[in-house]
Amino acid sequence: MRKSGKIIITCAPTGSIHTPSMSPHLPITPDEIAHSAIEAAAAGAAILHLHARNPEDGRPSPSPEHFAAFLPHIARSCDAIVNISTGGSATMSLNERIEAAKAFRPELCSLNMGPLIFDFSGAAERVGTWQHAWERPYVESSRDRIMFNSNAYIERIMVEVGQAFGTRFEFECYDIGHLYTLAHFVDRGLVKPPFLIQGVFGILGGIGPDPRNLAHMVTIADSLFGEDYVFSAFAAGRQQIPFCTQSALLGGNVRVGLEDSLFIDRGVLAESNAVQVKRIRTILEAMGREIASPAEARAMLDLKGRDGVGF
Numbered sequence: 081m082r083k084s085g086k087i088i089i090t091c092a093p094t095g096s097i098h099t100p101s102m103s104p105h106l107p108i109t110p111d112e113i114a115h116s117a118i119e120a121a122a123a124g125a126a127i128l129h130l131h132a133r134n135p136e137d138g139r140p141s142p143s144p145e146h147f148a149a150f151l152p153h154i155a156r157s158c159d160a161i162v163n164i165s166t167g168g169s170a171t172m173s174l175n176e177r178i179e180a181a182k183a184f185r186p187e188l189c190s191l192n193m194g195p196l197i198f199d200f201s202g203a204a205e206r207v208g209t210w211q212h213a214w215e216r217p218y219v220e221s222s223r224d225r226i227m228f229n230s231n232a233y234i235e236r237i238m239v240e241v242g243q244a245f246g247t248r249f250e251f252e253c254y255d256i257g258h259l260y261t262l263a264h265f266v267d268r269g270l271v272k273p274p275f276l277i278q279g280v281f282g283i284l285g286g287i288g289p290d291p292r293n294l295a296h297m298v299t300i301a302d303s304l305f306g307e308d309y310v311f312s313a314f315a316a317g318r319q320q321i322p323f324c325t326q327s328a329l330l331g332g333n334v335r336v337g338l339e340d341s342l343f344i345d346r347g348v349l350a351e352s353n354a355v356q357v358k359r360i361r362t363i364l365e366a367m368g369r370e371i372a373s374p375a376e377a378r379a380m381l382d383l384k385g386r387d388g389v390g391f
Contacts, residue, residue, distance in 0.1 A: 095339025
């Protein structure tokens with residue numbers, strides 16, 4: 081693992097798992113997403129991992145039109161690295177999930193490194209009243225959906241987005257096997273170091289939020305990639321802050337945001353993404369870690385820079 085004296089904070093402001101009925105603070109409209117992302121950047125997030133939503137009902141959207149409604153505002157207002165998701169939602173087609181990345185040619189985009197059951201149906205039990213008709217079926221049916229990421233699709237993203245536009249990737253690894261899939265593509269020369277490996281823990285269907293799993297993932301990544309990768313990790317739900325802290329203790333980087341957890345303390349909804357960024361920043365600085373600026377994160381990840389994006 082490449083270790084630095086400075087740590088990259090990524091913030092994922094809205095995602096595609098949580099629905100409007102789960103928190104009044106979840107950014108939905110373009111203005112809300114932009115404002116929340118800009119606040120998170122001001123609080124210390126060097127990378128913004130972005131999804132879009134249909135502003136009429138909050139449904140996750142792959143539409144470049146919906147991304148275009150907030151990307152320029154963010155770019156004008158802060159220097160944070162924009163990371164466009166190609167994960168989208170398991171209800172989206174493969175072509176839909178890469179539309180925005182191809183349209184806007186970001187410095188960074190996410191890339192799920194394998195298929196998995198992505199079950200968040202348990203969240204429905206905590207919702208008393210649903211605001212929109214789509215929400216409850218969407219959440220409850222996740223137990224019967226698979227997030228499809230075949231090797232052919234992964235290769236398409238590497239070629240059609242990475243090689244075509246010089247975009248680098250946040251390689252999202254939900255299990256140890258996903259590291260070996262990444263190593264396969266590295267051996268084929270389809271991606272070049274440094275690799276930003278994002279360990280994802282606590283999704284029902286992926287690796288569990290046990291610190292021993294985190295240490296094991298780092299051990300295997302070290303054996304496969306040596307000094308050619310930058311590590312980051314997060315856990316969904318209540319393990320968010322503890323797992324980020326564990327990642328930092330291992331020399332890695334961190335990710336927070338309302339995509340991953342709606343809460344700031346047990347039973348207390350986070351009123352913004354910025355409060356989660358501030359919470360983990362306080363912990364990191366108390367550990368003696370310095371927070372990387374967007375410019376420093378660009379250098380650490382060897383990104384192409386803002387001049388090469390399409391927004």
